[in-house]
Amino acid sequence: MALAYDGAIQRLIDAFSALPGIGPKGAQRIAFHLLSAPEDEARALIDAISEVKQKVRFCDVCGNVCETSPCPVCMDPRRDHTVICVVEEPKDIMSIERTREYRGLYHVLGGAINPMANVGPADLNIPKLLDRLKTDEVKEVILALDPNIEGEATTTYLSRLLSPLGIRVTRLASGLPVGGDLEYADEVTLGRALEGRRDA
Amino acid sequence: MALAYDGAIQRLIDAFSALPGIGPKGAQRIAFHLLSAPEDEARALIDAISEVKQKVRFCDVCGNVCETSPCPVCMDPRRDHTVICVVEEPKDIMSIERTREYRGLYHVLGGAINPMANVGPADLNIPKLLDRLKTDEVKEVILALDPNIEGEATTTYLSRLLSPLGIRVTRLASGLPVGGDLEYADEVTLGRALEGRRDA
Ligand SMILES: [Zn+2]
Ligand SMILES: [Zn+2]
Numbered sequence: 001m002a003l004a005y006d007g008a009i010q011r012l013i014d015a016f017s018a019l020p021g022i023g024p025k026g027a028q029r030i031a032f033h034l035l036s037a038p039e040d041e042a043r044a045l046i047d048a049i050s051e052v053k054q055k056v057r058f059c060d061v062c063g064n065v066c067e068t069s070p071c072p073v074c075m076d077p078r079r080d081h082t083v084i085c086v087v088e089e090p091k092d093i094m095s096i097e098r099t100r101e102y103r104g105l106y107h108v109l110g111g112a113i114n115p116m117a118n119v120g121p122a123d124l125n126i127p128k129l130l131d132r133l134k135t136d137e138v139k140e141v142i143l144a145l146d147p148n149i150e151g152e153a154t155t156t157y158l159s160r161l162l163s164p165l166g167i168r169v170t171r172l173a174s175g176l177p178v179g180g181d182l183e184y185a186d187e188v189t190l191g192r193a194l195e196g197r198r199d200a
Numbered sequence: 201m202a203l204a205y206d207g208a209i210q211r212l213i214d215a216f217s218a219l220p221g222i223g224p225k226g227a228q229r230i231a232f233h234l235l236s237a238p239e240d241e242a243r244a245l246i247d248a249i250s251e252v253k254q255k256v257r258f259c260d261v262c263g264n265v266c267e268t269s270p271c272p273v274c275m276d277p278r279r280d281h282t283v284i285c286v287v288e289e290p291k292d293i294m295s296i297e298r299t300r301e302y303r304g305l306y307h308v309l310g311g312a313i314n315p316m317a318n319v320g321p322a323d324l325n326i327p328k329l330l331d332r333l334k335t336d337e338v339k340e341v342i343l344a345l346d347p348n349i350e351g352e353a354t355t356t357y358l359s360r361l362l363s364p365l366g367i368r369v370t371r372l373a374s375g376l377p378v379g380g381d382l383e384y385a386d387e388v389t390l391g392r393a394l395e396g397r398r399d400a
Contacts, residue, residue, distance in 0.1 A: 008255045015248040048215040055208045
């Protein structure tokens, strides 16, 4: 017996190991779980992956993930179309929605400025943000980047870029634990940071 | 916008959350990763899951996972067919193979005695083990259960069951950290425990 599993099992372990946050031991545990799981459970997972790849796209307006573009947030007339909250990733939108403190629109940058990883302003979804600000409807842009070095750099960059436009540019209040991911902030902390936002 | 994601994304997050060792935040991270990943990566994962469900089965002799039954270990004439190492799960076989200290056969119980979880001897793959011992070829059974309460109970049970058969019954030497999973033991510790095995 070789020191790797039989073909199919090893390929499944490898496929799961390639996913973020799953190490070789975790991948092995999942592979054996699926192996013994009812056919239905494996089928549900396969269908869910394939459905997401088929149906889900990015909103042409804000960059959020959605099944129709523009996304439901951009199309919702009950939301405040004079405020845009700029975030790094689509998942950050869910974090902010959970605070129930915000009723405006969003804009997803697709990351943050990070010279170490060779990500500059040109790699982010900034031109579309500028297009959206050309309409006279938007009165405030809230910069809700992750409270870490890359988020700070991006906040500073956008603040300088947007301030000449005569639109109020704010950022989340400090109160967020520094060095972490916005995604992991609890609702109360994030809600308070949103409430106490200040000019950037 | 509701506080759950649009249909397909939420279904994918739910499907990953159902896997062992993946929490809601981890599942969300994986879902967004797959969403942005190249079509090929999602396809490879789908194919790997579906291939395992189609091809992989359990060996009729030892209970190991395999693509052909009997499995390659049971069929290998170079292995020592006079020794059977009894383990809880197929993944434990890989842990023992990695020590390169063992050249005998295996028998997978499919778990351990655990009254709290309502798992008794009748729920384990014990009758097939007894069948295998009826041939006069087997001279030693090594009990390599997890070094925890359930593994100890199972070792004691099997030791009493097998000792009247006139076959040598041994267990792994202590040296394994108590309270853990055999799966997480490093090769050296596990190899030493195998070397120093004693009568059960
Ligand atoms: Zn949108
Ligand atoms: Zn076998």
